[in-house]
Amino acid sequence: MQKLNLPDCQLITKESEGQIRVLDFVRQKFVALTAEEWVRQYFLHFMVFHRQFPKGLIKVEQKVLISGMPQRADIVAHSKNGSPLMVVECKAPEVCLSRDTFAQAARYNLTVKAPYLTITNGLNHFCCKIDLANGKFTFLDGFPSFSEIDAG
Numbered sequence: 001m002q003k004l005n006l007p008d009c010q011l012i013t014k015e016s017e018g019q020i021r022v023l024d025f026v027r028q029k030f031v032a033l034t035a036e037e038w039v040r041q042y043f044l045h046f047m048v049f050h051r052q053f054p055k056g057l058i059k060v061e062q063k064v065l066i067s068g069m070p071q072r073a074d075i076v077a078h079s080k081n082g083s084p085l086m087v088v089e090c091k092a093p094e095v096c097l098s099r100d101t102f103a104q105a106a107r108y109n110l111t112v113k114a115p116y117l118t119i120t121n122g123l124n125h126f127c128c129k130i131d132l133a134n135g136k137f138t139f140l141d142g143f144p145s146f147s148e149i150d151a152g
Helices: 035-050 099-112
Strands: 013-016 019-024 029-032 058-066 069-078 084-090 116-120 125-131 136-139
Touching: 019 035, 035 058, 035 069, 035 084, 058 099, 069 099, 084 099, 099 116
Parallel strands: 084 116
Antiparallel strands: 013 019, 019 029, 058 069, 069 084, 116 125, 125 136
């Protein structure tokens, strides 16, 4: 898999039925190792081990309803009081992050209502603070630590 613009981490993999699988340490299960999953697992490690997001407050592939249709947000981090804090949309490294990527994450956030939104392809990462009341957003210069954004 491609080297990412994230701190190195040791992923646990195994081969099962001719397919490489990776341990999702948040969900505690092995999942197919796709390019997007590679990014998601690296970003989860980054969030937990480098930005101190509590693993127990993170949901992976959280179900959301968009226009009555079930979808899944890649990562939803919650505050200490349990309210949604951040939606993270992960793409494979070869996928260019675009307005469409941001719009997809924003659609998920219409349901989730988190005050922070992040998109990443493992090479580039964009995080913004959302003013939910006014529908405005401000891009941050980096990716915040949990303590910087959790008021709960």
